[in-house]
Amino acid sequence: MPLPQVAACCDIGGTKALVGFVDRQGNILAQERYLSPSGREPVELASEVATHLHELAARSRIGWQQVAGLGYSTAGMMDVESGIIFASPNQGTWRDVPFKNLLQEELGLPAWIEMDANAAALGEAWKGAGIGTKYFVYIIIGTGIGSGILVSGKVWRGWRGTAGEIGHTTIEPDGPLCSCGNFGCLEALAAGPAIALRAQGAIQQGRKTIITELSSGHEITAEMVFKAARLKDLVALEILSKTVEYLGIGLANVITLLSPQVIALGGGVAVGGADLLLEPLRQSVARRCGSWVDLQSTRIVLSELGEYAGLLGAARLVWGV
Amino acid sequence: MPLPQVAACCDIGGTKALVGFVDRQGNILAQERYLSPSGREPVELASEVATHLHELAARSRIGWQQVAGLGYSTAGMMDVESGIIFASPNQGTWRDVPFKNLLQEELGLPAWIEMDANAAALGEAWKGAGIGTKYFVYIIIGTGIGSGILVSGKVWRGWRGTAGEIGHTTIEPDGPLCSCGNFGCLEALAAGPAIALRAQGAIQQGRKTIITELSSGHEITAEMVFKAARLKDLVALEILSKTVEYLGIGLANVITLLSPQVIALGGGVAVGGADLLLEPLRQSVARRCGSWVDLQSTRIVLSELGEYAGLLGAARLVWGV
Numbered sequence: 053m054p055l056p057q058v059a060a061c062c063d064i065g066g067t068k069a070l071v072g073f074v075d076r077q078g079n080i081l082a083q084e085r086y087l088s089p090s091g092r093e094p095v096e097l098a099s100e101v102a103t104h105l106h107e108l109a110a111r112s113r114i115g116w117q118q119v120a121g122l123g124y125s126t127a128g129m130m131d132v133e134s135g136i137i138f139a140s141p142n143q144g145t146w147r148d149v150p151f152k153n154l155l156q157e158e159l160g161l162p163a164w165i166e167m168d169a170n171a172a173a174l175g176e177a178w179k180g181a182g183i184g185t186k187y188f189v190y191i192i193i194g195t196g197i198g199s200g201i202l203v204s205g206k207v208w209r210g211w212r213g214t215a216g217e218i219g220h221t222t223i224e225p226d227g228p229l230c231s232c233g234n235f236g237c238l239e240a241l242a243a244g245p246a247i248a249l250r251a252q253g254a255i256q257q258g259r260k261t262i263i264t265e266l267s268s269g270h271e272i273t274a275e276m277v278f279k280a281a282r283l284k285d286l287v288a289l290e291i292l293s294k295t296v297e298y299l300g301i302g303l304a305n306v307i308t309l310l311s312p313q314v315i316a317l318g319g320g321v322a323v324g325g326a327d328l329l330l331e332p333l334r335q336s337v338a339r340r341c342g343s344w345v346d347l348q349s350t351r352i353v354l355s356e357l358g359e360y361a362g363l364l365g366a367a368r369l370v371w372g373v
Numbered sequence: 374m375p376l377p378q379v380a381a382c383c384d385i386g387g388t389k390a391l392v393g394f395v396d397r398q399g400n401i402l403a404q405e406r407y408l409s410p411s412g413r414e415p416v417e418l419a420s421e422v423a424t425h426l427h428e429l430a431a432r433s434r435i436g437w438q439q440v441a442g443l444g445y446s447t448a449g450m451m452d453v454e455s456g457i458i459f460a461s462p463n464q465g466t467w468r469d470v471p472f473k474n475l476l477q478e479e480l481g482l483p484a485w486i487e488m489d490a491n492a493a494a495l496g497e498a499w500k501g502a503g504i505g506t507k508y509f510v511y512i513i514i515g516t517g518i519g520s521g522i523l524v525s526g527k528v529w530r531g532w533r534g535t536a537g538e539i540g541h542t543t544i545e546p547d548g549p550l551c552s553c554g555n556f557g558c559l560e561a562l563a564a565g566p567a568i569a570l571r572a573q574g575a576i577q578q579g580r581k582t583i584i585t586e587l588s589s590g591h592e593i594t595a596e597m598v599f600k601a602a603r604l605k606d607l608v609a610l611e612i613l614s615k616t617v618e619y620l621g622i623g624l625a626n627v628i629t630l631l632s633p634q635v636i637a638l639g640g641g642v643a644v645g646g647a648d649l650l651l652e653p654l655r656q657s658v659a660r661r662c663g664s665w666v667d668l669q670s671t672r673i674v675l676s677e678l679g680e681y682a683g684l685l686g687a688a689r690l691v692w693g694v
Contacts, residue, residue, distance in 0.1 A: 187532045201630070208524065210632020211508045212670045220663040221626040225545060225618070232663030234625075297546070304555075305542040305626060309522070311531020342541040342553030349533045 058114055059370035060105050060161065061123040063168065063362035066090050066142040066195070070359065071104045073114050074367035078179040080360065082112035090142040094149045098158040105159070121162040122155055123366030125171030131213055135165050164369035168362050169216055170207045172318055173200025174373060175365030180356035181316035189312040191218060194319030197239040201310065205373055219243065223301045241298040244274040244321050250291045251277050261287035278325045292328055300336025307341055307350045318355035326354055379435055380691035381426050381482065382444040384489065384683035387411050387463040387516070391680065392425045394435050395688035399500040401681065403433035411463040415470045419479040426480070442483040443476055444687030446492035452534055456486050485690035489683050490537055491528045493639055494521025495694060496686030501677035502637035510633045512539060515640030518560040522631065526694055540564065544622045562619040565595040565642050571612045572598050582608035599646045613649055621657025628662055628671045639676035647675055
C-alpha cells in the first residue's frame with residue numbers, strides 16, 4: 053500500500069518561521085518553528101525553507117515521495133496565480149519576485165503562495181472557527197491589522213488582489229498618520245505599536261502609570277499595557293478602552309458591509325489581550341451597528357487554531373480549496 | 374412561431390413606481406412610471422402592480438402568455454429565497470410579509486424579489502457600468518445611501534442577507550445621530566437630507582448664502598445646494614466639499630476592503646450633483662487609499678442605466694443570474 057500523501061507547508065513571519073507537514077484531513081504530522089530574520093534574498097529564503105522541510109521530513113519519517121506539494125503563506129502583496137510577490141513588508145527590497153517558481157525549482161514540487169491573512173482564514177475555515185460558514189472573515193490584529201474574507205470557502209481577492217486590508221480603512225478622519233500615507237487608519241489606531249505609542253504619550257505627558265515601571269527603560273509594548281490593565285492601572289485601561297472603540301468601528305463596518313456569520317480574531321494583540329479586549333469589543337461593535345442589524349447574527353470569536361491557522365491554510369492550498 | 378418570452382419587472386420607490394417588460398437581451402420593450410404613495414397594504418400594492426402591468430401589456434401588444442415571470446425590486450429588509458419582506462422603509466407597518474407569494478398569486482406568474490441596491494447592481498452588471506467585471510459595487514446616493522456588492526455576477530448577501538449597507542458604516546465616530554441609532558454613519562453625513570441639513574445649519578448661523586433665496590421659505594433640498602454651488606456660492610461649495618470628503622472615506626474603505634474593479638454611483642444626489650461631485654470624489658478617494666493601492670485600479674463612474682438600473686436588475690432575476 054503506498055504511503056498517504058502529505059502537504060508541505062510554511063508560514064513565514066517577520067522574525068519567525070513555521071514549517072510543517074499536514075495530511076488531507078488537516079492533521080499536523082510534524083512541525084518546526086525557527087527564527088528567520090527578515091531582509092533575506094529570495095534564493096536564500098527558498099533554500100532555507102527547503103533545508104528545514106527536508107530535515108523535518110527526515111526526522112519525522114516522512115518520505116519526500118509522499119509530499120504532494122508546498123503551500124507558502126507570508127505577508128505581502130502578491131499575485132497568487134502567477135506566484136509573483138510584488139512587495140513584502142518583511143523582505144523590504146523584494147520587487148516582483150517569481151517566488152512560487154523559485155520554491156518549485158528548489159523543492160521539485162508544485163507550490164502555491166498566499167497572503168498570510170488569507171491563509172489563516174482558509175485554515176480557520178477548514179479546521180477552526182470558520183467551519184461550515186458561507187461568509188467568514190478572519191482578522192489578524194498584531195503589529196499590523198489585516199484580514200482574509202471568504203465566501204463559500206473562496207478568498208475574496210478583489211480586482212487587484214489587494215482586498216481585505218481592513219487595517220487601512222479610515223476610522224478617525226483626523227487620526228494619526230499611518231505608514232500607508234493615510235490618516236486615521238485602523239492599524240494606526242489599534243495595532244500593537246499604536247497601543248504602545250499611546251502609553252508612551254501618556255507617560256510623556258507626566259501621567260502616573262505602572263507601565264513606567266513595567267518597561268523600566270525598555271521600549272513599551274502592547275503586552276506591557278495589557279499587564280498594567282490587569283493590575284487595574286487607569287492609564288492602561290483608558291488606552292484599551294480607546295483601542296476597543298476603534299476596533300469596534302472597524303469590525304462594525306465590516307459587519308455592515310459584509311454581514312459575515314463569524315469574525316475570528318487572531319494575532320498577538322487579539323490573542324494576548326483577549327481577556328481584556330474580546331467582551332468589550334463585542335459591546336463596542338454592538339453600539340456601532342445599526343439597530344436593524346441582528347446583533348446576534350455575527351459571532352465574534354477568537355481564532356481556534358492560533359499560530360497554526362496560517363500553516364493549515366497553506367496546507368489547504370495544496371489539497372485544493 | 375411562438376412569440377418571444379418577456380420578463381415583467383418593477384422597481385418600487387418611496388413615491389414613484391416603474392413597471393416594464395424586458396426581453397432576454399435586456400431591451401426594455403415597454404415601461405411606465407406612476408406615482409405610488411408609500412404606506413400601502415401588501416394586498417393593495419400587489420394588486421396595483423398587477424393592474425399597471427396588465428394595462429401596460431395590453432397597450433404594448435404584449436400577450437400575457439409571453440410573460441415568463443415577475444422581478445420585483447424595492448427598498449427594505451427581505452429574504453429573497455422565501456420572498457418574505459421583513460420591513461420596508463416605504464411601507465412602514467409591513468412586518469414579515471410573504472410578498473413574493475402575494476405577487477405570484479396576484480399575477481399567476483413565478484416571481485422574484487430583490488433589494489433595490491442589489492437589483493440596480495445586477496442591472497448595471499448586465500447592461501451598464503458593471504459589464505464584464507468580476508468584482509463590482511453599485512452605490513446609490515440619494516435620500517439614503519446603500520449598495521449592492523457583486524462577485525462574479527452574484528450578490529454578496531451575507532449571513533443575514535443584510536450586506537451592502539455602506540450608508541451605515543461609521544465615517545466620523547463623533548458625527549451626527551443616524552436614523553439607525555449609530556453616530557456618524559455615511560448616510561447621516563452625505564445623503565441628500567444631510568446635505569440639506571448642513572445648508573439649514575449654515576443659514577441658522579446667519580451665514581450669507583443664495584440658498585436662502587433659492588429656497589424662498591420652502592424646505593431646503595440637496596438640489597438647491599447644487600444650484601447654489603454652480604453659482605459659486607461659498608457656503609454651498611463648503612458643504613459639498615465636506616460631503617465629498619465623507620463619501621471619499623466611505624468609498625475608500627470599500628476599495629480597501631473589497632478592491633472592486635468598478636464602483637458605479639446612482640441615486641438622486643450622485644446623478645443630480647455629478648458635475649460637482651464626481652471628480653472631487655475621485656480625488657478624495659485617492660487621498661484616503663493607502664499608497665499600496667493602485668489608484669488606477671478601481672474606476673469610479675456614474676451609473677449608465679440611471680433610473681432603469683433597478684428595472685433591468687429586476688428583469689435579470691427572471692432570466693436567472
